[in-house]
Amino acid sequence: MKSGTILLIGPTNSGKSTLLNKIIGKRVSLVSRKKQSTTFNQKAIKSLSEAEIILLDTPGIFSSTKKISNRMSNSAISEIETATIIYLVLDISKKIEPTLKKIVKTIYNKVNDQSIFLILNKIDKISKGNIFIKIKDYKDQTGLEDIFPISALDGDGISDLLESTKKYLPKRKQKYSKKKTVLLKKDIFYSEITREKIYDKIHKEIPYLCKVHTERIKKTKDEITIHQRIAISKKSHKNILIGKRGSTLKEIGSQSRREIAKFENKKINLFLFVKLKSEK
Numbered sequence: 001m002k003s004g005t006i007l008l009i010g011p012t013n014s015g016k017s018t019l020l021n022k023i024i025g026k027r028v029s030l031v032s033r034k035k036q037s038t039t040f041n042q043k044a045i046k047s048l049s050e051a052e053i054i055l056l057d058t059p060g061i062f063s064s065t066k067k068i069s070n071r072m073s074n075s076a077i078s079e080i081e082t083a084t085i086i087y088l089v090l091d092i093s094k095k096i097e098p099t100l101k102k103i104v105k106t107i108y109n110k111v112n113d114q115s116i117f118l119i120l121n122k123i124d125k126i127s128k129g130n131i132f133i134k135i136k137d138y139k140d141q142t143g144l145e146d147i148f149p150i151s152a153l154d155g156d157g158i159s160d161l162l163e164s165t166k167k168y169l170p171k172r173k174q175k176y177s178k179k180k181t182v183l184l185k186k187d188i189f190y191s192e193i194t195r196e197k198i199y200d201k202i203h204k205e206i207p208y209l210c211k212v213h214t215e216r217i218k219k220t221k222d223e224i225t226i227h228q229r230i231a232i233s234k235k236s237h238k239n240i241l242i243g244k245r246g247s248t249l250k251e252i253g254s255q256s257r258r259e260i261a262k263f264e265n266k267k268i269n270l271f272l273f274v275k276l277k278s279e280k
């Protein structure tokens, strides 16, 4: 048996969470068109034949701040030591960032004997010829040898990536039960799903300003009842979130409920309450 932890890092919006979900085969991490959709380190487990990989998703490096050390979210960097392999995920359809060398260097300074895989994601967005050119460019720019062109969306290149990953994993006892896929507490996980639906539904900055709290989970044999509070800081946001006669909130609730039901394979009753932070 082999086992190891893979850390996913890279710029915001490069497709780290999409890749994690594709590997797991379930939506366990929040994905969004918007930047900075992942806000904390989400852990998930994939059982392969004779191997177990623990994947750790992290919030993206945001390119607007000045210092690299700030740009690499600290929590992501601090996890490097615990990883066996680091997946540095980049969007191949974008031009090579001048800061890339520095980013790679920062990672290099932190690694001991971990391997760095350069994952060039979103190959579905560019032509085959361009893929080869880009791979060469990235190789020259970073000096990295393990480069994987993939599409996290289509699943292209992922089996190759997993095969190579398996080779690098150390022989170790299995850490988790084969049934487990998420290592996150269920309340946070359910909150994340609702947060994702808010992101999909509401534009502007509001989704960044509200917080979803799962306050109660009641399980019976074939049903789960969940109560969630969405905390917001402005009264005007409350109206937008709730929508005309509650229509927006209703839609968010039913999408979230469906997503949780798909994951749990059970009937879900979901109750959402929108509260101003100042309200009790």
Ligand SMILES: Nc1nc2c(ncn2[C@@H]2O[C@H](COP(=O)(O)OP(=O)(O)OP(=O)(O)O)[C@@H](O)[C@H]2O)c(=O)[nH]1
Residues within 6 Å of the ligand: 010, 011, 012, 013, 014, 015, 016, 017, 018, 019, 030, 031, 032, 033, 034, 035, 036, 037, 038, 039, 058, 059, 060, 061, 121, 122, 123, 124, 125, 150, 151, 152, 153, 154
């Ligand atoms: N065309 C295409 N789009 C992709 C691919 N992978 C991800 N995307 C899209 O890119 C956007 C960002 O994906 P995420 O997985 O949320 O990116 P992330 O790196 O986790 O972003 P942060 O959590 O903000 O750091 C979403 O709209 C995805 O659907 C891909 O292989 N091809």
Ligand SMILES: [Mg+2]
Residues within 6 Å of the ligand: 016, 017, 018, 030, 031, 037, 038, 057, 058, 059, 060
């Ligand atoms: Mg993400």
